[in-house]
Amino acid sequence: MGRVAGKVAVVTGAAAGIGASIARLLASEGAAVTVADIDDATGSDTASSIGASFRHLDVAHEDEWQAVFAEVARAQGRLDILVNNAGIQDTKPLEDITLADWRRMFSVNADGTFLGTRLAISAMKATGGGSIVNISSTFAMVADGLNAHYCASKAATRHFTKAAALYCADRCYGIRVNSVHPGVIMTPMLEREIHDVTRQRGLTSTESVEREWASLTPLGIGDPSDIAEAVLYLASDASKYVTGAELVVDGGHIIR
Numbered sequence: 001m002g003r004v005a006g007k008v009a010v011v012t013g014a015a016a017g018i019g020a021s022i023a024r025l026l027a028s029e030g031a032a033v034t035v036a037d038i039d040d041a042t043g044s045d046t047a048s049s050i051g052a053s054f055r056h057l058d059v060a061h062e063d064e065w066q067a068v069f070a071e072v073a074r075a076q077g078r079l080d081i082l083v084n085n086a087g088i089q090d091t092k093p094l095e096d097i098t099l100a101d102w103r104r105m106f107s108v109n110a111d112g113t114f115l116g117t118r119l120a121i122s123a124m125k126a127t128g129g130g131s132i133v134n135i136s137s138t139f140a141m142v143a144d145g146l147n148a149h150y151c152a153s154k155a156a157t158r159h160f161t162k163a164a165a166l167y168c169a170d171r172c173y174g175i176r177v178n179s180v181h182p183g184v185i186m187t188p189m190l191e192r193e194i195h196d197v198t199r200q201r202g203l204t205s206t207e208s209v210e211r212e213w214a215s216l217t218p219l220g221i222g223d224p225s226d227i228a229e230a231v232l233y234l235a236s237d238a239s240k241y242v243t244g245a246e247l248v249v250d251g252g253h254i255i256r
């Protein structure tokens with residue numbers, strides 16, 4: 001018997017990276033999973049490789065959220081788990097961040113999490129509850145001078161999670177809302193960041209930047225499956241007494 005057997009889950013940004021790993025683990029533990037992403041080609045491949053469904057979703061667009069949840073309700077009749085994982089990151093000096101950059105960052109990382117959470121609450125309360133897991137970052141807790149807008153958007157997600165948890169608990173909805181805070185995890189996002197910093201420093205090889213990133217964390221660079229295991233715990237009934245919590249999975253990044 002899987003740890004989320006019989007549950008219905010939606011994972012955003014699940015075409016690649018951490019989201020794909022979360023979707024794979026939830027599916028292997030018995031959930032009916034919808035992979036939701038803007039990248040239709042990779043998302044469809046990921047979904048079919050793990051026995052999940054794929055739906056196009058840009059998390060910044062409310063109408064697309066409504067369409068995904070309507071389809072899940074039609075096909076599955078309920079929603080038990082939402083993982084707000086989709087996120088973007090854009091390493092650049094604070095003085096170069098434009099208002100458009102700032103708004104784009106917030107539209108995906110913060111607006112997306114808000115929209116998904118609000119609509120999932122409506123769906124979940126109708127069937128007695130559920131679990132919402134928001135993927136934030138250790139950059140919600142410690143700052144990085146080259147990621148000011150990213151840090152701010154992830155801090156917004158961290159605190160929004162607690163407000164949402166309280167809202168649901170106060171109304172006895174049976175809905176738990178928690179955040180997970182990855183540190184440095186090897187995904188396409190991190191690979192892009194390492195290349196960007198290498199280029200900004202005028203280097204030809206990524207080796208020294210990669211070493212630097214690894215040295216940020218006592219346990220080195222993590223794997224997407226490390227985050228998926230934490231999400232599985234929060235999604236499953238094993239965490240039935242956990243809400244408004246922030247689960248740091250960072251190989252010791254923030255204890256330095």
Ligand SMILES: NC(=O)c1ccc[n+]([C@@H]2O[C@H](COP(=O)([O-])OP(=O)(O)OC[C@H]3O[C@@H](n4cnc5c(N)ncnc54)[C@H](O)[C@@H]3O)[C@@H](O)[C@H]2O)c1
Binds near residue numbers: 036039057085088190
């Ligand atoms: N990799 C890390 O080191 C790290 C650290 C801390 C937090 N995180 C967070 O973990 C989450 C996943 O990161 P990742 O490293 O796997 O990223 P990634 O870039 O490797 O994958 C992100 C996925 O999200 C999708 N996506 C992007 N914008 C979207 C949108 N508007 N709507 C729907 N899907 C969208 C992409 O197509 C992609 O499939 C993000 O929220 C990220 O901020 C990552």
